[in-house]
Amino acid sequence: xxxxxxxxxxxxxxxxxxxxxxxxxxxxxxxxxxxxxxxxxxxxxxxxxxxxxxxxxxxxxxxxxxxxxxxxxxxxxxxxxxxxxxxxxxxxxxxxxxxxxxxxxxxxxxxxxxxxxxxxxxxxxxxxxxxxxxxxxxxxxxxxxxxxxxxxxxxxxxxxxxxxxxxxxxxxxxxxxxxxxxxxxxxxxxxxxxxxxxxxxxxxxxxxxxxxxxxxxxxxxxxxxxxxxxxxxxxxxxxxxxxx
Amino acid sequence: xxxxxxxxxxxxxxxxxxxxxxxxxxxxxxxxxxxxxxxxxxxxxxxxxxxxxxxxxxxxxxxxxxxxxxxxxxxxxxxxxxxxxxxxxxxxxxxxxxxxxxxxxxxxxxxxxxxxxxxxxxxxxxxxxxxxxxxxxxxxxxxxxxxxxxxxxxxxxxxxxxxxxxxxxxxxxxxxxxxxxxxxxxxxxxxxxxxxxxxxxxxxxxxxxxxxxxxxxxxxxxxxxxxxxxxxxxxxxxxxxxxxxxxxxxxxxxxxxxxxxxxxxxxxxxxxxxxxxxxxxxxxxxxxxxxxxxxxxxxxxxxxxxxxxxxxxxxxxxxxxxxxxxxxxxxxxxxxxxxxxxxxxxxxxxxxxxxxxxxxxxxxxxxxxxxxxxxxxxxxxxxxxxxxxxxxxxxxxxxxxxxxxxxxxxxxxxxxxxxxxxxxxxxxxxxxxxxxxxxxxxxxxxxxxxxxxx
Numbered sequence: 278x279x280x281x282x283x284x285x286x287x288x289x290x291x292x293x294x295x296x297x298x299x300x301x302x303x304x305x306x307x308x309x310x311x312x313x314x315x316x317x318x319x320x321x322x323x324x325x326x327x328x329x330x331x332x333x334x335x336x337x338x339x340x341x342x343x344x345x346x347x348x349x350x351x352x353x354x355x356x357x358x359x360x361x362x363x364x365x366x367x368x369x370x371x372x373x374x375x376x377x378x379x380x381x382x383x384x385x386x387x388x389x390x391x392x393x394x395x396x397x398x399x400x401x402x403x404x405x406x407x408x409x410x411x412x413x414x415x416x417x418x419x420x421x422x423x424x425x426x427x428x429x430x431x432x433x434x435x436x437x438x439x440x441x442x443x444x445x446x447x448x449x450x451x452x453x454x455x456x457x458x459x460x461x462x463x464x465x466x467x468x469x470x471x472x473x474x475x476x477x478x479x480x481x482x483x484x485x486x487x488x489x490x491x492x493x494x495x496x497x498x499x500x501x502x503x504x505x506x507x508x509x510x511x512x513x514x515x516x517x518x519x520x521x
Numbered sequence: 522x523x524x525x526x527x528x529x530x531x532x533x534x535x536x537x538x539x540x541x542x543x544x545x546x547x548x549x550x551x552x553x554x555x556x557x558x559x560x561x562x563x564x565x566x567x568x569x570x571x572x573x574x575x576x577x578x579x580x581x582x583x584x585x586x587x588x589x590x591x592x593x594x595x596x597x598x599x600x601x602x603x604x605x606x607x608x609x610x611x612x613x614x615x616x617x618x619x620x621x622x623x624x625x626x627x628x629x630x631x632x633x634x635x636x637x638x639x640x641x642x643x644x645x646x647x648x649x650x651x652x653x654x655x656x657x658x659x660x661x662x663x664x665x666x667x668x669x670x671x672x673x674x675x676x677x678x679x680x681x682x683x684x685x686x687x688x689x690x691x692x693x694x695x696x697x698x699x700x701x702x703x704x705x706x707x708x709x710x711x712x713x714x715x716x717x718x719x720x721x722x723x724x725x726x727x728x729x730x731x732x733x734x735x736x737x738x739x740x741x742x743x744x745x746x747x748x749x750x751x752x753x754x755x756x757x758x759x760x761x762x763x764x765x766x767x768x769x770x771x772x773x774x775x776x777x778x779x780x781x782x783x784x785x786x787x788x789x790x791x792x793x794x795x796x797x798x799x800x801x802x803x804x805x806x807x808x809x810x811x812x813x814x815x816x817x818x819x820x821x822x823x824x825x826x827x828x829x830x831x832x833x834x835x836x837x838x839x840x841x842x843x844x845x846x847x848x849x850x851x852x853x854x855x856x857x858x859x860x861x862x863x864x865x866x867x868x869x870x871x872x873x874x875x876x877x878x879x880x881x882x883x884x885x886x887x888x889x890x891x892x893x894x895x896x897x898x899x900x901x902x903x904x905x906x907x908x909x910x911x912x913x914x915x916x917x918x919x920x921x922x923x924x925x926x927x928x929x930x931x932x933x934x935x936x937x938x939x940x941x942x943x944x945x946x947x948x949x950x951x952x953x954x955x956x957x958x959x960x961x962x963x964x965x966x967x968x969x970x971x972x973x974x975x
Contacts, residue, residue, distance in 0.1 A: 284964050312965075314968065318924070326894065330898075421878055424563065456871065466525075467529075470836050504953060
């Protein structure tokens with residue numbers, strides 16, 4: 278099984294430690310993992326801003342880069358969701374179909390494909406989980422609070438495998454943080470207010486570390502926290518899963 | 522074109538924003554409790570969605586069937602292609618019975634048609650009898666929510682308004698007192714009305730009946746006291762048969778307020794003895810939406826759940842949308858009707874998808890908003906600067922070389938530019954947020970250094 282690691286552009290440029298943790302974690306779990314260096318981005322920034330036409334070249338670049346892998350694993354629910362749901366406006370060649378079907382977020386790959394039941398990880402902190410919307414509602418990584426049905430959460434299942442992690446409960450379990458890509462600069466006041474309200478929920482419930490499956494949401498909240506000098510650390514989910 | 526501007530005005534009063542957010546979140550919480558008591562909730566949503574899709578696919582047949590059955594019941598049926606025709610029909614009815622005073626129960630449709638100002642221009646007295654609607658009518662402003670029209674106001678503001686307009690005691694904003702005073706005021710209006718006008722929640726093609734759901738009983742009170750009753754409805758309100766009604770009444774109140782059912786579910790079938798019953802079927806742009814792209818938004822039953830759950834709406838207030846129907850569903854309906862005027866609304870959203878999950882008829886709101894963004898951009902109605910930036914991003918991100926180059930450039934820029942330039946007013950991101958700390962190397966650089974292939 279050949280695994281291609283996709284590292285979203287903002288992780289590549291600003292949060293390499295999350296990319297390194299993602300790579301090391303897959304290695305540790307025995308995967309034949311490769312990071313194709315021609316990769317750039319999934320195209321979501323353009324498409325969510327209404328410029329799907331300008332994203333098509335990037336879609337094709339992504340498909341070319343990853344078509345030879347059995348699975349493409351990304352530490353991002355948002356990018357994964359974009360490839361799976363929105364690569365529907367380019368010709369559906371066998372390569373495109375293959376890449377769309379087999380691009381997975383980390384929680385999906387670890388639980389549904391590798392079917393791991395334990396992890397050699399240790400992280401003795403109170404952790405607040407930010408459930409980024411595209412992974413949460415798009416990929417259905419957990420039951421969202423609006424729906425009626427059995428409770429489940431792939432991310433919580435993984436975090437519970439890490440020794441020492443104490444997962445805190447939030448007042449609002451899955452409200453958006455207000456990042457929303459270009460929304461964060463188009464509507465800065467609302468975006469920041471949404472971020473503040475999320476962070477305060479974590480602080481009220483005594484989180485020491487906020488984690489989540491999307492670095493973009495964490496970057497937004499971390500930016501606010503740094504400015505406010507909150508006593509909080511932000512770490513991508515894979516950094517905790519890889520922490521010993 | 523200024524949701525962001527109006528939102529920033531609303532949010533400038535942080536106390537009000539927090540209170541607005543909490544009030545609506547409480548409604549969302551009540552909704553969650555109510556829907557979790559219905560084990561088959563998700564199946565019910567799916568069923569409702571399919572009934573609506575089916576009805577819309579044969580809307581012409583069902584409309585004719587509805588008209589035939591309503592006529593059989595002794596109802597006078599009118600067809601209005603737009604708001605202007607609707608208002609003229611109402612005026613003609615009022616003049617034919619020498620009416621002077623009209624009481625209305627809540628109807629977003631008559632708001633859409635601009636009925637109140639039209640009738641007031643013709644010297645009629647029009648009174649909205651739903652308490653929230655009456656409040657905003659006295660303030661001369663539009664509703665900020667389709668179910669809770671005065672949710673943007675605090676009780677002190679209503680106390681002052683009632684003191685000024687209804688002569689209540691100055692400084693008294695006790696909700697029980699204010700409601701009792703409003704009741705007295707409205708009772709007098711009900712008793713003296715010549716004509717009662719209501720909106721419609723559901724119209725049953727099989728029986729020719731219209732169904733109105735209220736909590737205050739004001740639709741019944743108006744209709745029972747006046748000799749002439751008028752029911753104005755959008756053509757999308759139809760459902761095929763009586764047996765389908767229960768699916769929707771179970772969904773509506775739970776989604777809207779967390780009640781199991783509205784206090785009153787009133788079925789109006791035929792005129793009272795020596796009275797008149799009119800039904801006005803209004804198109805006003807709806808039939809233009811009966812296409813592959815837009816028809817799903819016509820399933821909406823106006824419960825307001827998408828507003829209560831929307832994290833943007835709760836913090837920006839209903840008036841920030843600048844369209845009669847605000848929030849997620851309004852951000853779809855408004856630009857479909859007038860793209861140029863409302864092009865900013867589909868972008869006033871983080872695409873979090875919570876609206877899609879609460880919608881009782883499964884309108885895929887976030888997908889619709891995403892699609893509208895594409896359409897608005899292609900039609901050249903998106904902001905020019907953003908469009909230009911995205912064209913450049915499209916070029917850079919489709920090329921490994923340009924991506925690597927500009928990534929490095931950005932990191933060097935963030936690292937070495939002095940803080941007063943990086944954090945100038947031009948950088949909207951950084952006004953209340955720090956930029957990420959710049960790492961020494963990108964992941965790609967790390968990988969190339971540390972993982973030369975074995």
